Amino acid sequence: MMTEIPQATITATDSLIRVKDLKVHFPVYGGVLRRVVDFVRAVDGVSFSIPRGITMGLVGESGSGKTTIGRALVRLNQITDGEIFFGDKEVGQLTTRGFFPWRKRIQMVFQDPYNSLNPRMRVGRAIQEPLDIHFPRWDRRRKEGRVRELLDLVGLPRNSGERFPHEFSGGQRQRIGIARSLAVEPEFLVLDEPVSALDVSVQAAIVNLLQDLQKELNLTYLFIAHDLAVVEHISDEVLVMTGGKIVEQASAEAIYENPQHPYTKKLLEAVPAI
Amino acid sequence: MSTHLTPSSPGQTLLELRDLHIRFQSRGEEVHAVKGTRMTIAEGETVAVVGESGSGKSVTGMALTQLLPGKPACEVTGEILYRGKDLMACSGREIRQYRGKEIAYIFQEPGSSLNPVFTVGHQIAEAIKLHRPEIKDVTAEVIRALDLVHIRDPEKRFRDYPHQLSGGMQQRVMIAMALACHPKLLIADEPTTALDVTIQAQIMNLLRELREKIGMSIMLITHNFGIVKGFADRVVVMFRGEIVEEGPVEEVLANPQHPYTRALIGCIPRLGNRRERLTTIDYEEIEQALKKEERV
Ligand SMILES: Nc1ncnc2c1ncn2[C@@H]1O[C@H](COP(=O)(O)OP(=O)(O)O)[C@@H](O)[C@H]1O
Ligand SMILES: Nc1ncnc2c1ncn2[C@@H]1O[C@H](COP(=O)(O)OP(=O)(O)O)[C@@H](O)[C@H]1O
Ligand SMILES: [Mg+2]
Ligand SMILES: [Mg+2]
Numbered sequence: 001m002m003t004e005i006p007q008a009t010i011t012a013t014d015s016l017i018r019v020k021d022l023k024v025h026f027p028v029y030g031g032v033l034r035r036v037v038d039f040v041r042a043v044d045g046v047s048f049s050i051p052r053g054i055t056m057g058l059v060g061e062s063g064s065g066k067t068t069i070g071r072a073l074v075r076l077n078q079i080t081d082g083e084i085f086f087g088d089k090e091v092g093q094l095t096t097r098g099f100f101p102w103r104k105r106i107q108m109v110f111q112d113p114y115n116s117l118n119p120r121m122r123v124g125r126a127i128q129e130p131l132d133i134h135f136p137r138w139d140r141r142r143k144e145g146r147v148r149e150l151l152d153l154v155g156l157p158r159n160s161g162e163r164f165p166h167e168f169s170g171g172q173r174q175r176i177g178i179a180r181s182l183a184v185e186p187e188f189l190v191l192d193e194p195v196s197a198l199d200v201s202v203q204a205a206i207v208n209l210l211q212d213l214q215k216e217l218n219l220t221y222l223f224i225a226h227d228l229a230v231v232e233h234i235s236d237e238v239l240v241m242t243g244g245k246i247v248e249q250a251s252a253e254a255i256y257e258n259p260q261h262p263y264t265k266k267l268l269e270a271v272p273a274i
Numbered sequence: 275m276s277t278h279l280t281p282s283s284p285g286q287t288l289l290e291l292r293d294l295h296i297r298f299q300s301r302g303e304e305v306h307a308v309k310g311t312r313m314t315i316a317e318g319e320t321v322a323v324v325g326e327s328g329s330g331k332s333v334t335g336m337a338l339t340q341l342l343p344g345k346p347a348c349e350v351t352g353e354i355l356y357r358g359k360d361l362m363a364c365s366g367r368e369i370r371q372y373r374g375k376e377i378a379y380i381f382q383e384p385g386s387s388l389n390p391v392f393t394v395g396h397q398i399a400e401a402i403k404l405h406r407p408e409i410k411d412v413t414a415e416v417i418r419a420l421d422l423v424h425i426r427d428p429e430k431r432f433r434d435y436p437h438q439l440s441g442g443m444q445q446r447v448m449i450a451m452a453l454a455c456h457p458k459l460l461i462a463d464e465p466t467t468a469l470d471v472t473i474q475a476q477i478m479n480l481l482r483e484l485r486e487k488i489g490m491s492i493m494l495i496t497h498n499f500g501i502v503k504g505f506a507d508r509v510v511v512m513f514r515g516e517i518v519e520e521g522p523v524e525e526v527l528a529n530p531q532h533p534y535t536r537a538l539i540g541c542i543p544r545l546g547n548r549r550e551r552l553t554t555i556d557y558e559e560i561e562q563a564l565k566k567e568e569r570v
Contacts, residue, residue, distance in 0.1 A: 061470050061472055061473075062440075062441070062470050062473075169327075170327070199326050199327050199497040199498075200497060200498045200499070200500065200538075200541050200542055201326050201497070201537065201538060201541045201554070201555050202326075202327075203541070203543075203552075204540075204541035204542075204543075204552035204553060204554050205552075205554045205555075207543070207552055208551060208552055208554060211551075226470040226471055226472075227471045228471065228545070229471075229542075229543045229544065229545055230543050232543070232545055232546075232548060233543035233544075233547070233548050233552070234548075252548055253548075256545050256546050257546070266472065267471070267472065268545065269475070270471045270472040270474065270475040271471060271545055272475070272498075272500040272501050272503065272504075273503065273504070274499065274500050274503050274527065274539070274542055274544065
């Protein structure tokens with residue numbers, strides 16, 4: 001779908017998400033007075049834009065700042081400096097309250113399907129929870145209908161709603177996480193290492209599912225991973241990150257065929273050849 | 275102890291499993307986790323055991339030195355011959371002589387295999403004292419072990435606690451500890467699954483180097499066919515407790531015979547191949563293939 005958009009026409013104005021000089025610094029406390037003695041510059045001046053309907057890959061080693069970017073986009077992290085535009089609207093500086101209407105348009109899927117679901121909450125309720133928050137006026141039947149629709153969409157049996165997270169495998173739990181994030185019909189998904197904790201065979205099924213959902217629902221993705229092979233496979237464009245900075249941005253083809261930065265080359269070399 | 279073992283020489287069978295069955299009793303139900311597998315590992319050989327989660331790889335590795343719960347929770351039958359000795363017949367005390375000294379392990383989560391309350395140096399020292407009482411200067415031996423796995427400033431790292439180290443460093447410590455007693459067989463159970471791809475490549479290179487240096491055999495347990503190529507000599511493919519295919523790695527990769535093996539190879543994303551949809555596992559097809567095999 002996105003491949004039909006010629007590269008040249010992708011300009012800032014077509015962007016769904018635009019990040020300008022984003023900084024997220026975490027204070028480090030020290031001394032007896034627990035004063036701020038330093039900062040962890042987790043994200044240190046990052047700019048990129050994501051055209052509507054594409055998958056932007058974000059790749060880098062552990063600790064490079066990928067999750068912090070993702071969390072900043074959904075406002076789980078306070079930003080230190082910079083701007084985040086959703087369409088034409090700057091949302092990075094909004095208060096939590098001001099951001100609320102945007103929250104349902106930007107959703108996040110987390111890495112660990114084991115810990116990101118409440119073990120005591122039935123799966124149906126977990127998927128319905130965002131609907132309770134964002135569509136309080138919907139009646140029960142409508143919400144339950146939506147939950148069944150979502151279970152179908154992600155390829156889970158309809159009776160899954162009655163069951164608890166521990167009754168599901170890792171791959172199925174990740175499907176639950178995806179269903180939950182899709183409940184409120186977002187436009188943009190931050191996928192933070194959604195397949196890193198899964199068997200390769202299960203990874204493949206989830207990657208295929210994400211690609212199908214993108215087409216069907218016209219979604220835009222930020223896909224985060226440490227594995228360049230997965231990122232290259234699913235992404236249209238790729239951002240390469242190390243030490244809080246983006247060192248290379250290129251189309252997925254160019255990243256593979258003509259990597260520029262030594263760090264990108266290192267990531268490419270780490271991919272096992274089969 | 276080693277008087278009961280056949281003398282070692284390269285190429286000779288080190289480990290042989292015959293008709294291995296592993297059954298668990300859980301909540302009145304039997305889980306037949308391993309269903310009559312056989313496998314050999316020669317001296318100096320690396321054999322990869324590949325299959326999805328739950329296919330019985332880890333319990334196979336753990337059964338070798340009686341790491342599984344005892345009866346009635348778990349029942350292991352068959353033969354486990356290590357250098358000619360049946361390890362199944364060993365007493366608990368006897369098997370502890372082999373575990374660590376002859377057959378050592380590294381696991382997926384180095385963080386949870388290391389004891390958080392002791393320094394890294396202390397833990398390696400304990401392993402050395404247990405299995406190599408003849409060593410006089412244990413500290414020097416620990417530093418040598420840390421040096422072997424390319425940990426910089428081993429004298430300093432010696433005093434670190436596990437949580438002070440990154441995941442990759444912790445796995446290096448685990449390897450140092452496993453190899454400090456010069457085992458003949460290393461069971462590497464998903465040694466890189468919890469690590470970044472770049473760190474994964476470093477750890478696999480380290481294992482490759484140490485294998486040459488020490489001349490040990492490796493059983494590499496993994497769900498990822500991608501790390502097998504260029505590392506293992508032979509591969510054994512497990513599906514739901516059964517071995518569905520085995521052979522030299524290059525042959526199996528080039529010409530997989532079983533639909534399950536084909537799916538496991540096809541599901542790995544390859545660089546420069548982004549137009550292709552990833553293969554997923556068609557369980558019905560595999561079950562039919564297994565039924566057909568039973569009939570012939
Ligand atoms: N809440 C926090 N407080 C302090 N430091 C943090 C916090 N979150 C992340 N960091 C630090 O920021 C850096 C980037 O982390 P992260 O974004 O999680 O990296 P990645 O997702 O690429 O592995 C790391 O050094 C991490 O320790
Ligand atoms: N302690 C145990 N009690 C009951 N069942 C177990 C136990 N350990 C493993 N199993 C079962 O044995 C099967 C094989 O497990 P395992 O060898 O860990 O798989 P793999 O390592 O291939 O992912 C699984 O069905 C698992 O649930
Ligand atoms: Mg992260
Ligand atoms: Mg296992």
